Amino acid sequence: MSAALSRSSIIKRISDGDLVVSPILDAKQLGPSSVDLRMGTVALMSRAGAQSHVNPADYSPRVNSGHAAAQLRQQKHERFDIPFTSSFLLHPGSLILAPTLEWVVVPSDLQGVVTARSSWAREGLNIATATIVNPGYRGIITLELANFGEIPIRLCPGLRIAQIAFYSLEQHDKVKDAEGLQGQFDMSFEPKAGEIAAKDEPFINIGMPSRI
Amino acid sequence: MLGKMGTNGIVQGNFFQWANWDSWIEEILCDLVGLVSFGPSFVAAQCNLLPSINLNTYGFGPRHPSSAWRINLILRGATILGFDSLPPEGHACRDKIQRFWDKMHLSRKTDSWCDVLTDAQLSDALAGVSQLLHQHTPAGYKHPDADVVWKLVRSLEQGIPPVGFELTAEGVPAYEDRDFREILYAGWIASVQQNAQPFQILNRLCEHAIMQQSAINIQMRHS
Numbered sequence: 171m172s173a174a175l176s177r178s179s180i181i182k183r184i185s186d187g188d189l190v191v192s193p194i195l196d197a198k199q200l201g202p203s204s205v206d207l208r209m210g211t212v213a214l215m216s217r218a219g220a221q222s223h224v225n226p227a228d229y230s231p232r233v234n235s236g237h238a239a240a241q242l243r244q245q246k247h248e249r250f251d252i253p254f255t256s257s258f259l260l261h262p263g264s265l266i267l268a269p270t271l272e273w274v275v276v277p278s279d280l281q282g283v284v285t286a287r288s289s290w291a292r293e294g295l296n297i298a299t300a301t302i303v304n305p306g307y308r309g310i311i312t313l314e315l316a317n318f319g320e321i322p323i324r325l326c327p328g329l330r331i332a333q334i335a336f337y338s339l340e341q342h343d344k345v346k347d348a349e350g351l352q353g354q355f356d357m358s359f360e361p362k363a364g365e366i367a368a369k370d371e372p373f374i375n376i377g378m379p380s381r382i
Numbered sequence: 383m384l385g386k387m388g389t390n391g392i393v394q395g396n397f398f399q400w401a402n403w404d405s406w407i408e409e410i411l412c413d414l415v416g417l418v419s420f421g422p423s424f425v426a427a428q429c430n431l432l433p434s435i436n437l438n439t440y441g442f443g444p445r446h447p448s449s450a451w452r453i454n455l456i457l458r459g460a461t462i463l464g465f466d467s468l469p470p471e472g473h474a475c476r477d478k479i480q481r482f483w484d485k486m487h488l489s490r491k492t493d494s495w496c497d498v499l500t501d502a503q504l505s506d507a508l509a510g511v512s513q514l515l516h517q518h519t520p521a522g523y524k525h526p527d528a529d530v531v532w533k534l535v536r537s538l539e540q541g542i543p544p545v546g547f548e549l550t551a552e553g554v555p556a557y558e559d560r561d562f563r564e565i566l567y568a569g570w571i572a573s574v575q576q577n578a579q580p581f582q583i584l585n586r587l588c589e590h591a592i593m594q595q596s597a598i599n600i601q602m603r604h605s
Binding site: 177178181182184185187190192193194195196197200208210211254255271273275308310327328357359 | 540541542543545547548549550551552553554555557583586589590593594596597598600601605
């Protein structure tokens with residue numbers, strides 16, 4: 171039966187070098203069954219730009235491939251570098267992709283689950299999606315931060331804004347897990363737009379226009 | 383090389399009259415400052431960069447010394463400063479460090495014309511530059527001991543940004559102030575090993591580590 175790792179189990183696996191959450195800047199980051207994650211120094215902000223809507227067909231390699239297609243997809247994100255001790259205002263209704271400060275390596279018998287810290291959620295900061303971190307993943311974790319409140323939220327790199335819990339997997343298959351890890355985000359250094367159409371082309375009407 | 387220059391009317395007797403020494407000395411001084419400021423990562427960067435500017439490294443003009451001269455100067459300076467000395471036999475990182483320096487020294491040109499300064503002159507120049515820069519911490523590079531280098535290289539080989547952080551078995555974070563030049567040195571060492579990660583990955587891991595280390599340093603100052 172899968173179970174959440176307790177604080178002592180997390181500490182043991184990190185100090186053994188099996189599980190990596192690096193760096194942990196304060197012992198207070200280690201909760202009873204989770205590790206707090208801090209905001210990194212980059213924000214990708216979604217912009218309306220030239221795209222009328224998000225169209226999975228634009229992400230299909232059958233339709234758009236190569237540098238131009240990648241550039242098209244990236245155009246809807248504006249990149250901000252936010253040095254430590256400076257800050258970023260997240261306005262109501264805005265969405266940013268931000269990396270964690272921590273580098274995370276999840277061993278093949280564990281799965282990570284990322285959630286918001288409740289204190290921030292109460293201020294309207296939402297970390298809505300991509301909560302599962304697959305076994306074998308290595309890299310920063312992309313946080314999708316949205317302000318659901320009515321006033322802007324000042325975000326500073328280094329703030330603890332999310333948390334990750336680890337769950338052991340039943341009967342993990344190292345070979346198949348490794349195959350599955352040829353995923354789109356393995357060894358991520360900073361956030362990037364996802365490949366929303368990957369392997370779903372049969373369900374996409376590629377004739378549908380994406381710009382008006 | 384001397385023969386080729388001779389056909390252009392340049393001989394050892396009039397060589398330095400022909401060169402614009404004010405321009406040359408500026409570049410040579412920058413190399414010495416770079417060496418004392420950045421250590422082995424400067425050596426590696428220059429040994430990789432300079433041949434890309436001038437493939438055979440012998441090309442030069444009145445305003446610029448040849449790349450071969452600069453490479454030999456930097457490598458000789460690294461030896462004088464003790465950067466390429468190896469840890470004792472049996473140290474876990476000895477072979478890796480040796481492999482790095484062996485590769486660097488392969489860039490050395492054997493033509494005697496490529497050694498622009500004598501060892502005594504170079505030692506004097508480096509001593510003067512070192513004395514100046516080490517008065518202004520952290521301008522001068524401090525060479526880490528092999529245990530530190532080994533920890534950083536091992537992190538890179540495991541695909542983890544190399545920073546001064548460990549979690550003890552009791553769950554207490556332990557920090558060390560790792561200078562960005564030590565991290566870059568480890569990156570260069572990792573890049574020349576067999577089965578090394580691709581250079582661009584190692585480069586990103588080092589870049590990420592430098593960012594993380596600055597957060598660690600902020601935390602260390604406030605705790």
